[in-house]
Amino acid sequence: MTFFPDAQKTAQAGIDVVVGSDCLPTFADRDSLPYTxxxxxxxxxxxVVVPTAIPYRVTEHGWMLHSKRLPDNT
Incomplete structure (x- = not known):
């Protein structure tokens, strides 16, 4: 958001119009705030908050899965 302050200002303006500047938006307000x-x-x-990449081959020597050793580079 630091790279796009105009987007943050636009979202804040939409929130202020829908719920006002005195309270926080709720899930009930979500459909009224399409930009936000x-x-x-x-x-x-x-x-992303959680990394979603999954390794597709063994990179460490002696890696075990369910009590079975996986060969290197497989």
Whole structure:
């Protein structure tokens, strides 16, 4: 969000219009805030919280899986 402050300002303006500046949005307000909902999805898509890459071959010597040794580079 530091690279795109205009996007953050637009989302904040939408929140202020829908729920006001005195309270926080709830899940009931989600359908009324399409820009904010889309922005949150884009932020999570751009920088995921949990790594999703799965190694596709053994990189360490002597790796075990369910009491069986997996050969190197398999």
């Amino acid at each position: 909902k889309t922005l949150a999805k884009e932020v999570l898509r751009y920088n």
